[in-house]
Amino acid sequence: MLKKIKNFIKKTDRFLFEKFGSAENIKYLENLKEAKIIFSYLNEIGNDSKVKFVGGCIRKAMCGEEIDDIDLATTLEPSEVKKRLNKNNIKVVDTGILHGTLTAIINKKKFEITTLRKDISTDGRHAEVTFTTNWQEDSQRRDLTINSIYADIDGQIYDPQNGISDLKNRKINFIGDPQERIQEDYLRILRYFRFFTQYGKKDHDKNVIKAIRQNINGINIISNERIFDEVKKTLSLKNVYNLFSNKDSKEIILNIFPQFKFYNRLKNFNNLKEETKNKYDYKNILALLCIDETDNYEFFCYKYKLSNRIKDNFKFLSKNFKSLKNKKFYSENNIKKIIYLYNKNIVRDILLFIKCSSDNLQDFNLENLLNYVGGCKVPEFPISGEHLKKHGFKTGEELGKKLKSLEQKWIDNNFVIDANLSTKYLN
Numbered sequence: 001m002l003k004k005i006k007n008f009i010k011k012t013d014r015f016l017f018e019k020f021g022s023a024e025n026i027k028y029l030e031n032l033k034e035a036k037i038i039f040s041y042l043n044e045i046g047n048d049s050k051v052k053f054v055g056g057c058i059r060k061a062m063c064g065e066e067i068d069d070i071d072l073a074t075t076l077e078p079s080e081v082k083k084r085l086n087k088n089n090i091k092v093v094d095t096g097i098l099h100g101t102l103t104a105i106i107n108k109k110k111f112e113i114t115t116l117r118k119d120i121s122t123d124g125r126h127a128e129v130t131f132t133t134n135w136q137e138d139s140q141r142r143d144l145t146i147n148s149i150y151a152d153i154d155g156q157i158y159d160p161q162n163g164i165s166d167l168k169n170r171k172i173n174f175i176g177d178p179q180e181r182i183q184e185d186y187l188r189i190l191r192y193f194r195f196f197t198q199y200g201k202k203d204h205d206k207n208v209i210k211a212i213r214q215n216i217n218g219i220n221i222i223s224n225e226r227i228f229d230e231v232k233k234t235l236s237l238k239n240v241y242n243l244f245s246n247k248d249s250k251e252i253i254l255n256i257f258p259q260f261k262f263y264n265r266l267k268n269f270n271n272l273k274e275e276t277k278n279k280y281d282y283k284n285i286l287a288l289l290c291i292d293e294t295d296n297y298e299f300f301c302y303k304y305k306l307s308n309r310i311k312d313n314f315k316f317l318s319k320n321f322k323s324l325k326n327k328k329f330y331s332e333n334n335i336k337k338i339i340y341l342y343n344k345n346i347v348r349d350i351l352l353f354i355k356c357s358s359d360n361l362q363d364f365n366l367e368n369l370l371n372y373v374g375g376c377k378v379p380e381f382p383i384s385g386e387h388l389k390k391h392g393f394k395t396g397e398e399l400g401k402k403l404k405s406l407e408q409k410w411i412d413n414n415f416v417i418d419a420n421l422s423t424k425y426l427n
Helices: 002-020 024-030 033-042 056-062 078-087 135-140 163-168 178-184 188-199 206-214 216-221 224-235 247-256 263-270 282-290 298-303 308-319 332-341 344-357 366-375 385-389 397-412
Strands: 051-054 070-074 091-096 101-106 109-115 117-122 127-131
Touching: 024 056, 033 051, 033 070, 033 078, 033 101, 033 109, 051 056, 056 070, 056 163, 078 091, 078 101, 078 109, 117 135, 117 178, 178 188, 178 206, 188 206, 188 216, 188 224, 188 247, 206 216, 206 247, 216 247, 224 282, 263 282, 263 344, 282 308, 282 344, 298 308, 308 344, 332 344, 332 366, 332 397, 344 366, 385 397
Parallel strands: 070 109
Antiparallel strands: 051 070, 091 101, 101 109, 117 127
């Protein structure tokens, strides 16, 4: 019930923001106890604010979204930030001090604090920066207008790039010339599509799409780690299908990631209830995009160095792709066998995958099966090598083969076997 109330409040906040353009929702940030502490130590009484909230936390607060990361911008240089916070026993970590970024931690809450910057030079991957005390200059080096909104602890908004208006109207605009912003960091191509997928309501601006097409090859100089980090964030969006429902987005994304050939499966994901959608993560969406009975997924896994767990799960889905379309595969007995031979996580991934990838199995009850998996007790093979030794088997290859044979009979017999090892099992 509490979760439903929270979702209702979020939707209401979003509606009110779009309808009236109110920025009242940043009161969550203003009232955050830990934020008040940091602001009190960095600001000077009677002077202009030396620190402001910025970027994602402002955007999410205004849209009634859950806030996970809190970024602060400050006119103070890193050494001064560190000095003031350490003086007051605030833990500070040098997370990116060369670029002016520190992380303050209070009550397990993290605040990334970055000194105002302006770019001296860029090469499409990295920027050489210098510190500034000019908030306008800092805003001009950011990527999108909706990411360049600032607010102080009293709720005073500073919006030099008209980001609030764009957010209200769901317009995703680069700051200034799209060509220049993209060429400063080619990862902004993928960031643009992430924010367009999440917030965009209107079609793409033709000049933006033109700039992206002209600079698409710049993606090749970005590290695969940064690319995949951006991919994860995009595939985690509940409205990820919007990325492929737009002709321009689809064409460009498939140019960058040709392995995403099964994007039409996301139509089924798009039609799921919100509660069911919440069970999927980026790995499940990636499986829907990439996996069939071929090795289509392997290059993506190799290029972006996916974890062994992800690769093993993808391999299982691909290897058993045809079997997954058979309803018998989803009998409780068979699911129990897979849980024993593999683990619950892979069964859960199978169920989420097949729900959206096979039109023939749309009627199977996903919730019931997931509940069965969650409550299923993993069977424990009741026979050991020591047990077999007591019945005349000697340590070695013969004992190993017999133990494996007995285990298979036990699995085939729905995990039931004569505990006393009757003659029929020993023969």
